[in-house]
Amino acid sequence: MSGGQYLALVALGAFHGVNPAMGWLFAVARGMQERSIRMVLRALPPIAVGHLASVAIVAAVVSATSSVTAANVVGIVGGGLLVGYGLYRLLSERHFRWAGMRLSAVQLTGWSFLVSSAHGAGLMLLPVLATTPTSMPAGHHEHMMGASAPATGALTGLAAAGVHTLAMVAVQGLCALIVYQFVGLGILRRAWFNVDRLWAAVMVAVGALSVTIAVA
């Protein structure tokens, strides 16, 4: 992957991380409930693992597929999917449903996995992944074992998901600590921009971009 692609993954990670719904607000709530900054920090790894799992599944599938299929097919099909899902999220006002706040680390991981998946976090990485060339130079494919190309492709996808998630959790941790330690929750009333709407709009744009790149 190129430096530009890594940068894009990091930027998307930061975008996911800054969204209160993706976990930092939950980390702050757990810290406030126990009046302990350690509780804030301890919530972050399970949230990161859940997000990673959600994103990695999509990333591995996309990368593995694009390593054996023409990349533009993945771009077009995936891009179309993304536009559709983004439009659905823009137009439907259903919010993620979950009751229950006292979660173990495993449950918190599960919560993060579900909330990331419901928001289509992995899909948003699609254009970055779909444009990643397979790691084998063209022409060498016929010398490889049948399953190797997709396997290598999947590994590339996992690496991408890892980079993305590291960026996300770093931003999440920063948001959580700043709000918990310094600015307080009053900031939410003014600064909690409707990320979900923006998020859906980004999906539509990213999907369209993906199709455009694939067709061009």
Add this chain to the structure above:
Amino acid sequence: MNRANITVMTRWTPDPTFYASPQAAASAPAEKLAYVSAFDRSAEKPDAIVVLDTDPASESYGRVVGWTDMPNLGDELHHFGWNACSSALCPTAPHPHVERRYLVLPGLRSSNLYILDTHDDPRNPRLVKEIPASELADKAGYSRPHTVHCGPDGIYVNALGGGHTEGPGGIAVLDHTTFEVRGAWEKDRGDQVLAYDFWWHFTRDVLVTSEWGTPSMVEEGVNAELLLGRKYGHRLHFWDLAKRTLTQTVDLGDENQMTLELRPAHDPAKEYGFVGVVTNVENLSASVWLWYREGDKFAVKKVITIDAEPADAEDLPPVLQPFGAVAPLVTDIDLSVDDKWLYVSAWGTGELLQFDVTDPFNPVKTGSIRLGGITGRVPHPSFPDEPLNGGPQMVEVSRDGKRVYVSNSLYGSWDDQFYPDGVKGWLAKIDIDTEKGGMTLDPRFFPHGDELRGLRVHQTRLQGGDASSDSYCFPG
């Protein structure tokens, strides 16, 4: 009425009436309007939502400034709630960009549910959806809907009766956006049959329910045989909010009949709450109990007792004559958002009491106001020649704790037993000293008489939220 009438629209920034913590909510601006449910006992006129002006700077302060009729007769509007509240900021499923704009109104007698939109003209809310009793019965298996709370994953509405049976009563969940009935909430209810009120300790995954009676036990009035037989509810139920299962039942003792209003502490770091008991059948006293966490269980303790007041039999309605006393009848309580002041309505004696509950185990009485009452008939100071009936009943406290609103009707058939001359509606407003405690009736605020068009008034909801409308996920 269909979906098309419901505006599904999200905001770019959170609804300004949502607050992360009770401490933040206490700094909310004063309410400009109050919504009051009003019903016609004779069921000849439609019930209504009455809108009152609560802005002291306004010319129409303390007057009825809006009125929305229901489309049917005989609903008996009672309690009601908002489509969304501060719980929308809770971190597990935040949705802070929805609007607090719809009132969800159950008809306690008809079992119909109505959705009113307050957005376009807050003084004249518009009916946008009607959910017939049959939908509640068929989809959730309940009837006689009562309390409404904006929950984490939907709107929770509890009900006294079964859909086509006496019981069990329980909780139905409505969709947050379409208001469609999604189904019954409970997965395992154990031996719970009776229902009345519910609320929760959100951050602890605890839901609490109380007990009154099934429809046949309450709709024809209080049944002396059932009461003296100690058949009305006397227990509290604690549930796992996430798993939807009953985890613990606490019995207050069957002499304590009717455990009604539940007021958990607003601060999510606290895990206690208050419940009012209407009457003790051994001495007609009323009481308030505290529930609190003890290890992995909840325990209860009686923290307030209000004694019956002796009276001559000829001054009493038939239902009380054998006892020669006025029962205080604690039928509503309300806890200020800062969890410091508890208001207790003694509807029989016509008294509103204020307690400092900073130490919840040892409430200290700090104020008392008398209005109406079975024998007192105490008038409002601004209308000294008009003896009042009914008594302070539903209590609502503003978010800053500085204003308290009371209305005087309990429940149609019960009104008639304790006030046989027929409860005539009135509302009063009380100013609060939030530093030292103490209550003063506001001489300028007393909607009553013809202004209420002969309807009886029950619950009040304040514009933007009040002490019994919102739940919070963050400690202050």
